[in-house]
Amino acid sequence: MNQAASMIAFYSLAALTLIPALFVVNSRSIVHAGFWLLPCFLGVAGLYAALEAHFFFVTQLMIYAGAIMVLILFALMLTRNAMDPSAPQHNKFRPVAGLICGAFGLLASWALTQHAWQITDQSPQSAVEQTTALGNALIGMYAVPFEVASLLLLAALIGAIVLAKVERGPAPETAPLADLEAIHTLE
Amino acid sequence: MTANTLRQTKTIQAGQIVSGTVITFVIIGAITLLAHLPWGWTKPVTSFIANYPLLNAFVSAFIVANVVALQCLVLIWIERKFAGWMQARVGPMHVGWKGTLQTVADAVKLLLKEDIVPADADVPMFALAPYLVFIPSLLTFMVLPFTSAWVGFDYSLGALFVLSISALSILGVFAAGWGSNNKYSLLGGMRAVAQLLSYDIPLILSVLSVVMLSGTLSLTKIVEQQSSGWNIVRHPFLMIPAFVMFIICTLAEVNRTPFDLPEAESELVSGFHTEYSGMRFAFFFLAEFANNFFSGGLAATLFFGGWLGAGLPAALWFTLKTLLVICLMMWIRWTLPRLRVDQMMSFCWKILVPAGMALICATALATVGH
Numbered sequence A: 001m002n003q004a005a006s007m008i009a010f011y012s013l014a015a016l017t018l019i020p021a022l023f024v025v026n027s028r029s030i031v032h033a034g035f036w037l038l039p040c041f042l043g044v045a046g047l048y049a050a051l052e053a054h055f056f057f058v059t060q061l062m063i064y065a066g067a068i069m070v071l072i073l074f075a076l077m078l079t080r081n082a083m084d085p086s087a088p089q090h091n092k093f094r095p096v097a098g099l100i101c102g103a104f105g106l107l108a109s110w111a112l113t114q115h116a117w118q119i120t121d122q123s124p125q126s127a128v129e130q131t132t133a134l135g136n137a138l139i140g141m142y143a144v145p146f147e148v149a150s151l152l153l154l155a156a157l158i159g160a161i162v163l164a165k166v167e168r169g170p171a172p173e174t175a176p177l178a179d180l181e182a183i184h185t186l187e
Numbered sequence B: 001m002t003a004n005t006l007r008q009t010k011t012i013q014a015g016q017i018v019s020g021t022v023i024t025f026v027i028i029g030a031i032t033l034l035a036h037l038p039w040g041w042t043k044p045v046t047s048f049i050a051n052y053p054l055l056n057a058f059v060s061a062f063i064v065a066n067v068v069a070l071q072c073l074v075l076i077w078i079e080r081k082f083a084g085w086m087q088a089r090v091g092p093m094h095v096g097w098k099g100t101l102q103t104v105a106d107a108v109k110l111l112l113k114e115d116i117v118p119a120d121a122d123v124p125m126f127a128l129a130p131y132l133v134f135i136p137s138l139l140t141f142m143v144l145p146f147t148s149a150w151v152g153f154d155y156s157l158g159a160l161f162v163l164s165i166s167a168l169s170i171l172g173v174f175a176a177g178w179g180s181n182n183k184y185s186l187l188g189g190m191r192a193v194a195q196l197l198s199y200d201i202p203l204i205l206s207v208l209s210v211v212m213l214s215g216t217l218s219l220t221k222i223v224e225q226q227s228s229g230w231n232i233v234r235h236p237f238l239m240i241p242a243f244v245m246f247i248i249c250t251l252a253e254v255n256r257t258p259f260d261l262p263e264a265e266s267e268l269v270s271g272f273h274t275e276y277s278g279m280r281f282a283f284f285f286l287a288e289f290a291n292n293f294f295s296g297g298l299a300a301t302l303f304f305g306g307w308l309g310a311g312l313p314a315a316l317w318f319t320l321k322t323l324l325v326i327c328l329m330m331w332i333r334w335t336l337p338r339l340r341v342d343q344m345m346s347f348c349w350k351i352l353v354p355a356g357m358a359l360i361c362a363t364a365l366a367t368v369g370h
Helices: A003-026 A030-050 A054-077 A092-114 A129-139 A144-166 A178-184 B001-037 B038-053 B054-084 B103-111 B123-144 B158-166 B167-179 B184-213 B221-227 B236-253 B276-303 B312-332 B340-367
Strands: none
Touching: A030 A054, A030 B054, A030 B123, A030 B167, A054 A129, A054 B167, A054 B184, A129 A144, A144 A178, B001 B054, B001 B167, B001 B312, B038 B054, B038 B340, B054 B123, B054 B236, B054 B276, B054 B312, B123 B158, B123 B167, B158 B184, B158 B221, B158 B276, B167 B184, B184 B221, B184 B236, B184 B276, B184 B340, B236 B276, B236 B312, B236 B340, B276 B312, B312 B340
């Protein structure tokens, strides 16, 4: 890909990622904020595609744009007062938070410029080779971290179920058609 | 029903079968003849387009979008005729020959109808939802191989790509359910999200077993590998359960009975798209039938050798196999009643997911020697 085209691709994808990200934090309705995440995730997927990291591109679509988005929206639906446009969006720590974020941003950009990033002219491997290499690494060299991560997720799942499960006593016995009888007695 | 009307019904059905078979053969013959005409004169045009990647992509996308829109009209007609046949009635008859133009009339009606937005709707979400549903189903067609040459984009991770893209349509359904600001729509939307999310897992597992057998994620390569025999014939003990699982999950994915709980006319007054009218409603319908065709096409690709076949043109073989799978889905749709929500969820998580895991293990054992 020539230089100009890749620059255009990069900056438009970066805009697609960052502008919706601003809307995510500034949106009044929390459901809208959740939906603004979609172009954000798609922008990241586009960046992966522009870098020819095919497997990451597809996985980003499946995991983030698909599964994580739905998870967030599902959690929002089960939340009370999900749509409260009058809720305040800021608290009194706003200047302090801005200061900390700005300082961290400056620090991070300084740190990133200090490193000499190596740029190669070689084109990336084909999608099939990348995927094969990743698969081999996951079940070979990184098998233990991979399994530990899945164990952690399993523990989190079971923990969530245990926390959410409320012990209920047996349902109160009501005679069949009891409510109808109550109506009759009223009449 | 008296014996006489029953006999009449049987005669009508026999007539429909005979005429349907004749028409099918006439159409197949016509397309075969058309494919054997000398098409050499189009060579300069196609090679000119192939020289410019952007133009090529645009032309491919244009053709794919139009195929999706037009096949929808045909599929709806087939569906209504099929439903009529299964319920011993004739289906649409009045507009055009045997009602063939009925769906065209319906489409025109939908385009001309007023587009109503409810007063309390969450307007941006309400407006965006139909497109969020339709765009993913359009994108899946991009990598679906009609033949080895007729494929929009021959992606080497095609099988993974279609699974991840088709999962995105959940968001549109949710946006419709939420944005309508209507309790039935919201219930339908919630059911849809739960259902699509759950049934994605066994769907992925069943596709994964085919991928493991083929050793490739490219849809065209999966078809090419079946030149020695369809997957379902070569490995019947693995692929028949995988196909059954695939069909069950796709029925759930496209919200068709017995999994039409998100729409559920009788309890949710058609669920997440209750409030939609006009063009936006048409987009939901378009997406549903596009998904339907795509699921049939994916089944044909994964299990029935895609475009491979003798005698007829390759694209015709693909379409025939796809239509047969769609007919199977219609048969199930018009036969079975709707499930309950708890049955739907427990069937997925307690039966389909463990069965999918077992299938993956069995496939791994079967391929370990290769």
